[in-house]
Amino acid sequence: MTERSGTAGSPVEAASGAAAEPAPVDAAREFLRAVRTDGDVDAARRRLDALPPAALDALDAAEQLAFWINVYNAATGDALLDDPTRLSNRRRFFAASVVSVAGADLSLDEIEHGILRRSKWKYGLGYLPDPFPSAFVRRHRVADLDPRIHFAVNCGATACPAVFAYDPATVDEALDHAAETYLRGETVVADGTARVPRLMLWYRGDFGGRSGIRERLRRYGVIDADATPEIRYREYDWTPSLEPFRGGE
Template sequence: MADGAATAAPAGGDRPPTTVAADLLVATKRREDPDPFLGTLSGYGHDDLAPLRTDRGRALAFWINLYNAGTQLLLERRPETYDSPLRFVRFFRAEALAVAGTGLGLDAIEHGILRGGRSKYGLGYLPRLPWPFERRYRVDRDPRVHFALNCGAESCPPIRAYDPDRIDDQLDVATASYLAGTVDHDPAAGVVRLPRLFLWYRGDFGGRSGVRRVLREYDAIPADADPEFRYRSWDWSRAAGKFA
């Protein structure tokens, strides 16, 4: 998907869902009218979305791009929900967009679909009670997704447009880039300071041992290091438009 590909789209299934999702994200970046793309997404039928149930790359790219576009739409159209003391209810559960006529919030996309039906609570170990739409489209968990999703906070990773054909390479780049900027290893003290995502979603990474594997795989700590984990505070300052 080229950055210049965003064009008005007719409602219905005339264009591939992954293309429309990517073009919606570009429209939010450029602050162009997103409504033609939102109408197309809402107008799809489940038959139009069938490839998302069998093609992992398409599913990941589609839902990641929609999540990040949905964040930008909410920050622009309903910023008061983010600034509310009840942010975790009002912002993350607010309808961000609709797919196949079903209204979806950020929680539904992230926890119900991209995390394969896991609760946002319980450090990544607890299941989420799914509703039928989530059950239909949920994907197997890939912890690298956490480094691709932007919920509007300053501490979130930057936003990129994801391509089904390059999804694994892109997720590797996003993970390596985010860890390079947020992990601080002090070998003398035997301590590594980590982004709080590793605490909130520890179960997604396979527990503490899984977190260590990820840190070693992406050269955030040496292969023979076994440091104590400490977690950085999360900066919830609103940061709209944080594109890579």
């Protein structure tokens, strides 16, 4: 998927009565809907688990992004709404299996760093690959890493981005909107310094280093087009925040 260079409007969620979509896309959105509306989460989980791997193989780039972002956010919300204390041990929480997709038990780390980040090592600042991805991850990971996913996946912390139900038809515009909203809300610019969200340090290589971070700030109007501020990183607020997983679609 080609990343757009401008800003966009608010995310557009799937309308009822839309053209038929691939079963995985609909199943992921139903999982997120069930979590956010206290629906039949168990049925949604069974549907995801029963998907044939070939159906995931058939997804195009936009469908992959929408599918895996929705699965990640739904799995996070379901786990933390059940037990918010899970976030107190982040290493264990992110490494534990939280959802089964096409017969494979997956952790949040596998979805984010294996599939959405195309097998990047979690602690490599975006520069080092994971040398030992699972066979499932190798088969279903995205072809190209889109750094805007960092403004879309929510791990349950206060500093995380908002949660939207992503739709393949509008995922490009929706990710631009998510990036702009998050960066404008979380970046502090003063005295020649831009204090950006800490996730831009953790995944600095995904964004193209400091120069890439500055370009992203310019793209979304956070700094002037000719500005070259020093980049500093804000502390991350890990306080649990469950509101993004309540209500909505």
